[in-house]
Amino acid sequence: MPATALRCRVCETQYPLDPIGVCARCFGPLDPVYDRDEQRRTVSRESIEAGPLSIWRYADLLPVAAPVEQRLAPGFTPLVQAPRLAEALGLGELWLKLDTANPTHSFKDRVVAVAAAKAVELGRTTLSCSSTGNLANAVAARAAAEGLEAAVLVPSSLEPEKLIATSIYGARIIAVEGSYDDCSRLSVELSFELDWAFVNVGLRSYYAEGSKTLAFEIAEQLGWSLPDAVIAPIGSGSMFTKVHQGFGELLTLGLVDGPSPRLIGGQGEGCSPVALGFANDAKVKPVRANTLAKSIAIGSPADGDLAVATARESGGSIYAVPEDQIVDNIALLAETTGVFGETAPAVTVGALRAAVERGELGESDRVVLLVTGDGLKTPGLVADRYDPIRVQPDVDQILETLGVQV
Ligand SMILES: Cc1ncc(COP(=O)(O)O)c(C=O)c1O
Numbered sequence: 001m002p003a004t005a006l007r008c009r010v011c012e013t014q015y016p017l018d019p020i021g022v023c024a025r026c027f028g029p030l031d032p033v034y035d036r037d038e039q040r041r042t043v044s045r046e047s048i049e050a051g052p053l054s055i056w057r058y059a060d061l062l063p064v065a066a067p068v069e070q071r072l073a074p075g076f077t078p079l080v081q082a083p084r085l086a087e088a089l090g091l092g093e094l095w096l097k098l099d100t101a102n103p104t105h106s107f108k109d110r111v112v113a114v115a116a117a118k119a120v121e122l123g124r125t126t127l128s129c130s131s132t133g134n135l136a137n138a139v140a141a142r143a144a145a146e147g148l149e150a151a152v153l154v155p156s157s158l159e160p161e162k163l164i165a166t167s168i169y170g171a172r173i174i175a176v177e178g179s180y181d182d183c184s185r186l187s188v189e190l191s192f193e194l195d196w197a198f199v200n201v202g203l204r205s206y207y208a209e210g211s212k213t214l215a216f217e218i219a220e221q222l223g224w225s226l227p228d229a230v231i232a233p234i235g236s237g238s239m240f241t242k243v244h245q246g247f248g249e250l251l252t253l254g255l256v257d258g259p260s261p262r263l264i265g266g267q268g269e270g271c272s273p274v275a276l277g278f279a280n281d282a283k284v285k286p287v288r289a290n291t292l293a294k295s296i297a298i299g300s301p302a303d304g305d306l307a308v309a310t311a312r313e314s315g316g317s318i319y320a321v322p323e324d325q326i327v328d329n330i331a332l333l334a335e336t337t338g339v340f341g342e343t344a345p346a347v348t349v350g351a352l353r354a355a356v357e358r359g360e361l362g363e364s365d366r367v368v369l370l371v372t373g374d375g376l377k378t379p380g381l382v383a384d385r386y387d388p389i390r391v392q393p394d395v396d397q398i399l400e401t402l403g404v405q406v
């Protein structure tokens with residue numbers, strides 16, 4: 001395993017590979033440090049291609065060793081072309097990264113698998129998190145697969161289907177009468193009192209690295225080449241920034257050539273602190289979340305400033321997507337691609353539409369849109385689209401209803 005230490009992103013103090021979420025000196029976030037020389041010696045396209053069809057084929061680029069027994073491994077999800085949506089939007093080449101194909105139908109299985117590997121290494125017996133829904137699903141399922149306990153903090157106002165999908169794995173659900181940001185604060189406080197392995201507190205440095213596998217897979221699935229742009233949703237901003245860093249690492253290691261893709265992000269307008277920070281060229285200020293896109297409703301995003309910097313550095317941008325577009329975008333994606341995404345990908349489709357309208361993307365670009373979560377977990381939002389033709393079991397009546405003369 002080529003990770004050698006954790007380093008503070010702000011003051012650069014180094015720490016051993018322990019479960020410490022933030023720098024003891026300045027409270028800055030910690031990132032793993034890798035031995036790039038060792039990676040250059042040991043990692044090649046061929047060595048990766050010989051690995052398992054999951055995130056663990058990139059274990060040499062992650063801060064944990066691959067589990068000896070790989071249970072319910074996430075990753076290596078399909079990358080498929082979406083020519084009808086491309087045509088509808090005026091794009092030349094559009095691909096969808098279908099992270100709905102992960103074990104609990106969202107990209108969170110990636111980050112949890114990495115954090116859980118560290119938790120198991122540390123001998124922890126309870127996996128935990130604060131969550132906007134998908135992370136709770138992923139933590140609960142991972143704990144079930146590994147034989148650990150699970151306890152998750154979620155806002156009680158989450159879509160009921162998401163909470164049911166979490167309970168079925170046997171997780172303890174703490175439904176907080178408050179926002180995700182309340183859950184996040186509570187999980188930090190509880191992490192001082194309990195020996196639970198909070199994947200997005202004490203293990204956050206490991207957890208976040210799991211999102212890099214999205215970038216690794218996209219490059220490999222495009223025949224070891226890079227797209228021109230990647231469109232992603234932004235909650236805490238972690239995934240958005242790590243996808244960019246993932247492309248950067250492939251370039252550093254000589255596994256791909258090229259300009260690094262532009263990162264274009266989306267937030268629901270009712271919770272768009274990062275889009276605001278980008279638009280105003282200012283520090284990200286916390287907001288009170290009020291968006292249909294509950295899975296990315298984070299008013300105080302931990303990696304907000306880094307997400308703004310990532311958009312700028314990569315030549316991309318961040319859009320606030322109007323709330324009244326979200327349900328329409330779920331339908332647009334479904335009707336033109338056959339993919340039923342949840343609200344986060346609907347916001348992502350909105351960011352893509354905005355980027356095309358502004359002339360930021362067009363016919364000559366090869367674009368990848370991340371479908372990070374599944375619409376089947378939030379069917380209530382689109383329930384009014386169900387408007388069937390009601391008939392008796394009678395063929396003549398059906399033909400008559402359809403206006404067919406016989
Ligand atoms: C489906 C989905 N997409 C995107 C995100 C945003 O991820 P991040 O918090 O890393 O920005 C989340 C969770 O927050 C999510 O559940």
Ligand SMILES: [Zn+2]
Pocket residue numbers: 008009010011012013023024025026027028
């Ligand atoms: Zn520091």
